[in-house]
Amino acid sequence: MPEPLHILLDASALPPQPAGAGVYMVQLASALAARPSLRVSALAPRPLPGCRHLPVPAGSPAWRFAWQLRRLGPEVGRSGAAVLHGLHFYTPRRLAIPRVATLHDLTFFRIPRRYSPARRWYYRAIAATARWAERIIVPSSAVAADAVRYLRLHPSRIRVIPEAPRTGLRAPDPARVRAYRAAQGLEAPYFLCLGTAEPGKRAVDAIRALPAIRERHPHALLVLAGNPGPLLQPLRREARRLGVESAVRFPGYVPDADLAALLAGATALIFPSLFEGFGLPPLEAMACGTPVIASDAPAMNEVLRGAARLVPLRSPADIAREAVRLLDDPAWAAECSARGLQHAARFSWAAAAEATEAVYREVAG
Numbered sequence: 001m002p003e004p005l006h007i008l009l010d011a012s013a014l015p016p017q018p019a020g021a022g023v024y025m026v027q028l029a030s031a032l033a034a035r036p037s038l039r040v041s042a043l044a045p046r047p048l049p050g051c052r053h054l055p056v057p058a059g060s061p062a063w064r065f066a067w068q069l070r071r072l073g074p075e076v077g078r079s080g081a082a083v084l085h086g087l088h089f090y091t092p093r094r095l096a097i098p099r100v101a102t103l104h105d106l107t108f109f110r111i112p113r114r115y116s117p118a119r120r121w122y123y124r125a126i127a128a129t130a131r132w133a134e135r136i137i138v139p140s141s142a143v144a145a146d147a148v149r150y151l152r153l154h155p156s157r158i159r160v161i162p163e164a165p166r167t168g169l170r171a172p173d174p175a176r177v178r179a180y181r182a183a184q185g186l187e188a189p190y191f192l193c194l195g196t197a198e199p200g201k202r203a204v205d206a207i208r209a210l211p212a213i214r215e216r217h218p219h220a221l222l223v224l225a226g227n228p229g230p231l232l233q234p235l236r237r238e239a240r241r242l243g244v245e246s247a248v249r250f251p252g253y254v255p256d257a258d259l260a261a262l263l264a265g266a267t268a269l270i271f272p273s274l275f276e277g278f279g280l281p282p283l284e285a286m287a288c289g290t291p292v293i294a295s296d297a298p299a300m301n302e303v304l305r306g307a308a309r310l311v312p313l314r315s316p317a318d319i320a321r322e323a324v325r326l327l328d329d330p331a332w333a334a335e336c337s338a339r340g341l342q343h344a345a346r347f348s349w350a351a352a353a354e355a356t357e358a359v360y361r362e363v364a365g
Helices: 021-033 061-079 117-132 141-151 174-184 203-216 232-241 256-265 280-287 300-304 316-328 330-344 349-364
Strands: 005-010 038-044 052-055 083-086 099-102 135-138 158-160 190-194 221-225 248-252 268-271 292-295 309-311
Touching: 005 021, 005 061, 005 349, 021 038, 021 349, 038 061, 061 117, 083 349, 099 117, 099 349, 117 141, 135 141, 135 349, 141 158, 174 256, 190 203, 190 256, 203 221, 203 232, 203 316, 232 248, 256 280, 268 280, 268 316, 280 292, 280 300, 280 330, 292 300, 292 316, 300 309, 309 316, 316 330
Parallel strands: 005 038, 005 083, 038 052, 083 099, 099 135, 135 158, 190 221, 190 268, 221 248, 268 292, 292 309
Antiparallel strands: none
């Protein structure tokens, strides 16, 4: 049997509480490590499942960028790896081995106001380094088009590899869901938003839909979950202005142990984002049997069409209409749930790892 191909993952950007790109790092690393044809090492602040751990001190994005510029090259040389995969944009300019980079999205070009000036500069700087990679992995055709448009990358260097719900994520036993809802004070029907810290996620549209939902269903709640951010107080003020403050909950970051129960207990996930690189939260909701109401935006249209209720951008009235229909018509809600479960089952991290290994073989060839 041939010697396994030794891959080094740069997961130095792995945050303490993974979401989005952090989930990608953990899930892909685990799926790659499960492949007998690969030997996987990972530069990360903490161990990744199945990977040989090469410790990296945690720090701010600016600190990490400086570390990558100064130290990543020597670390690669000492690792003995055959291919480097930058899991979060950054790629060294000069390296003795081939490079692969993952671009999660280029929203900081497309919707710059979604980011502070410092974050916008940082993301544009690390994204620009991907030009030096022999191959670029993106999660959707929408991001591939943006990579050509904003980074002037040739399409022949780009590979689209879809992401997937977290391995093993599914609706828990109904008793577990009931217990979780009771513990969180969510016995009434609730709608859920995940990832509310950035303006482009448009959680405000879910809040603005809530008064119309509560006209028909006065006990309905809205849960805005995710890492707290500067939008927390403006969202609270908007809920207060609309008279629904008592019906909006902010539980903060939801650990993996509780995520399935939170998703499965919701009447629907509302995901009104202006733009996504892939749209993982809606797919994870579907994996738990939860209907999805999402904006008809690039990537989400590509990934979710036929399984989610897609509504126009910035349209609280359309969100409310779809939400009320799910509450009014249990048979319709059950159909949306079944359709979502079937759709989510088409995606897996095992398939993503297989396609990613094919990219490694291309550049190592």
